[in-house]
Amino acid sequence: MKRRLAELAPKTWFRAAVAVALVLGHLVAFTIAGHQRLNLPFNSSPDEAPYYSNPKEDSLGPWPRQPHHWSRLIVSRWDSQHYIGFAVRGLSSCPKDGTPYQFEACGLPWMPTLGLLARGIVETTGAAPDYTLFVFSLIAALAINLLWTCKTLVKRLGLWQAWAALIAFNLYAAAFFVVTPYTEGCVFACMLGAYVCIANGQWLRASALIGAATAVRPTAMGFAVGFACAALVAARQARKTGTPRWWLPIAAIPLAAWGQLVMMVVLAVAVGDSQAYVHAQLAFTEQLGGLHFQRFFEASWYLHMFSAQHYDGVILLGALVVILLTVRELAAKLPAVEMTFLEVASVVMALVPLATVHGYWGFNRYLMLCPLIFFSAGELAARRRSIYVLWLVVCVLIYWNVELCSYISHGNPHVCPCEGQMQFSMPFQS
Secondary structure (H helix, E strand, O other), rough: OHHHHHHOOOOHHHHHHHHHHHHHHHHHHHHHHHHHOOOOEEEEEOOOOOOOOOOOOOOOOOOOOOEEOOOOEOOOOOHHHHHHHHHHHOOOOOOOOOOOOHHHHHOOOOHHHHHHHHHHHHHHHHOOOOHHHHHHHHHHHHHHHHOOHHHHHHHHHHHHHHHHHHHHHHOOOHHHHHHHOHHHHHHHHHHHHHHHHHHHHOHHHHHHHHHHHHHHOOOHHHHHHHHHHHHHHHHHHHOOOOOOOHHHHHHHHHHHHHHHHHHHHHHHHOOOOOHHHHHHHHHHHHOOOOOOOOHHHHHHHHHHHOOOOOOOOHHHHHHHHHHHHHHHHHHHHHHHHHHHHHHHHHHHHHHHHHOOOOOOOOOOHHHHOOHHHHHHHHHHHHHHHHHHHHHHHHHHHHHHHHHHHHHHHHHOOOOOOOOOOOOOOOOOOO
């Protein structure tokens, strides 16, 4: 059987079938959880697409919030409201030359890129805005699954390690976010595609993909930092060996921020403030207690993390163990340029939420954007299989009993008795 699987694994149809099956697995989990936990179908309002009865409605106003029916899909909860809102009304509710708090009220603490792209499709085809964003995520999820088993990653990691990384990613505690109307799927797909390009020396393509990620999610600048460090290492190595055009990786660095620059232009034209997102985000963060850089050095904050609502400390500790057990072998296997990208990008993407999240809220989801965790998990499967299986079991238990349940129920502790200490919940709205 092992030999037969080795024959099937490189085949495109088999890789595609597995990619589709894993995506369907997340959707089945949503469907079952919706039925068992809330007695809701996948779509609770099939005849009513999201809409605004008041086009100027405050995005962070009292409940029930608009657009109406924004949470009709079982995959649409929490921040989905804001992305769907942009797909319905664009930036029309944002005042010209407004204050940070006015920009906060129109939803700009969330980057509008995906919603605006969906709006273009909605206006052209008449498709429902929430389904349009949902399809974006499904496409991104399929791309991620196919990239994990592409020739480049198989060559770098090994056949079974690449497939083990694919499984580890899809069974991660917050992996279901890749099929929700969120930005995680698109951002991770761009990052993984950029890694493949870096591995093949395609620096301009890699920087373009990183730039696309920054357009969708500003914290993806952490990937841009990793890319810049990797480019500097590559240029240094090329110069030492006398390679022509050794400077090409460095020349590609500015392109890695093109998405942020484009969105700044869009915001400057639409609302008169190129930094409207930053101002809205700061206003929103201020109401949640501001930034928390002191957490980096507070042992008590990490200890309380183990009893947080989503047991984020368990996942953080597990991820660190997975990395520490394999980082030496992974560094020996991967070229220094690629390892630099993975290490720097992962560190930055982990540190940003440590300083910015409200309490511990959403930390597992943010940690999913640290690629080194899954590369290391793939290596772990080949060297310490029992620990790899234990990691998967812990992730699946938290996925089903905590993260997914909390997501679909808006953090309702009565629906999700396995949650840790309550941090945050919202009124349920369908």
